[in-house]
Amino acid sequence: MSLTYLDAIREAQAHALRDDPRVFIYGQDVGDFGGAFKATKNLAKEFPGRVLDSPISEDAMVGLAVGAAIEGMRPIIEMQFADFSTVGFNQIVNQAATLFWRTGVSCPITVRLPFGGTSGGGPFHSQCIEAIYAHYPGVIVLTPATVEDAYSMLLEAVALDDPVVFCEHKFLYRHLKAEKLPSEALPIGKARIAREGRDLTVVTYSAMVHEALEAATELSGEGWEIEVVDLRSVKPLDTDTIMASVARTGKLLCVGEAWPWGGVTAEIIARVASEGYGLLDAAPQRLNAKDTPVPYHPNLWTAHRPTAVSVAEAARKILRQ
């Protein structure tokens, strides 16, 4: 049997619903239909009354989750696409994210964001907006890159006492497969060394981990050993693991599918530059999507976001210094 990243997300939700009576799922078309991507397939049938269709009201969806969390429930909200979560933005960053700090009452909600580009998605079905959520205090932002992490991190997200924005990559949904679900996992907040190397550290997350790994394979043919760090969670950010890797390689490239301005890659470079300046023997670099809306046509789309080819090219520039 093989499981996809999407299966893992469905299984994690089934597991959470089975183990914890406080869990329920609320989102557009998540009920009998099973969700736009089928991440809740058959769950409404298996767990009657606990997997519910919502109206197209992202603000009220998140607001309802916060109220239910105050009452001790553990809601999972499915946004149909991450892009539409901006309509519920206020409730996430101002209501959910401030509740614990203001009142001492925790707000255990998980908001699932199917995010990232797939060819043909266009400007409003492709966005990577993890950085805007990470910007706000009080939110945990997760970006699993593997089937195993999709499963274990979603389970852990539901168990956490804080609002979690769970960024699940649409390109990985059916693309990634694993043999079985993990029984053990790295905890949230710990980055993973996805590939060891001595010449350059590439720090990345989500779908870009796979582009970076492909680039690393190609570069090893040219004699370079690239270390790839998979952040897993962008907030909290595992600065220790990043710093330790940069200490080994002396060189840093950060890769993100999101826009560059004020994003996750900028944050990592800022931290490494200020805390790890002496570890660097080349200027740290980053590679992001271009600073335009995400284009629809595949010719433009593949040039808009980083790919294994552009990651390898950016890496070579640093390595040749």
Place this chain on the structure above:
Amino acid sequence: MLQPVTEPQLAAFRLMLRARLLDDKFAALYRAGKIHGGVFLGRGQEALSVSVGLSLRKGDVFAPLIRDAAGRLAFGETILDAVRTYLGSSLGPMRGRDGNVHRGRPRDGLLPMISHLGAMISVVNGMLFAHRLKKISGTVGAACLGDGATSTGAFHEALNQAAVEKLPLLMVVADNQFAYSTPTSRQFACDELVDKAAGYGVGAHSVDATDLTACLKVVGTAAARARAGEGPQLIVAKLLRLCGHGEHDDASYIPPEMKNSTLGRDCLKVAEEYLLQQKWTDAATLATWRSEAIREIEDAVAQAQREPGPDPFAEKWNAIASEHLNETHPQ
């Protein structure tokens, strides 16, 4: 022996009086420069607000807004909680992290408003929805709003959501003619706000908010219908805001004709005259209530003023409950 109708009216009046005196104290402290940040009063809105608070019971949910001192007291908030929050005492429910009207105790069903208008309604929905999932029945939740806030998307989404789920929500709108300085003619184009109820498929109730008797009756009826499982109830109450938007605002934009109209009546005075006229109480009793309330307020202020403010060195500067996930690197 008091009549069954008189007792609730007297209790309501007494709460209104306490709320008014508390508001007056905050205004005085503001003018004396003793309060950091803004002060927002419910002057003229006490009859409506108290009726909402009194229609709720323990186990219900209440999301008051900026002009609900009376409803808060009726729901059980203490004067000390209010005073501590306005004066920034670290012993108050918000511990100096938030102030003035942004206070509450979520575990007691009293939601601490965020500033974003309309945002609390769906949170009330969520608590009622959780009651349903937990098989708790017979509870209701009230969310208060002004006329201006009915123009938000959050209001629309949440009222529609409550209607779809048939939640026992009391949606209380105080149509006090102005949103800050904006008149209702720039806020909505239907004849009456309450007409919107039909579009959402919720119960509709209108009331003159200057009339305590009417408010108690209408809000009580609406609450009973919600409690009986008839779904959300929209209450639109008409009045005039008898103060500035906040104490920084002289409200010079409110036309004198409006102030002098029946809409501009002060619900507290109207209620007082009515109670005396009915001989349900007398001037001496009212004077006692007033002095008792003043003493309670002054005691609370004196206590809160002696209490420490928050200590920035002792403050835990983290926003998350999961302590093990706090960022350890300097930021």
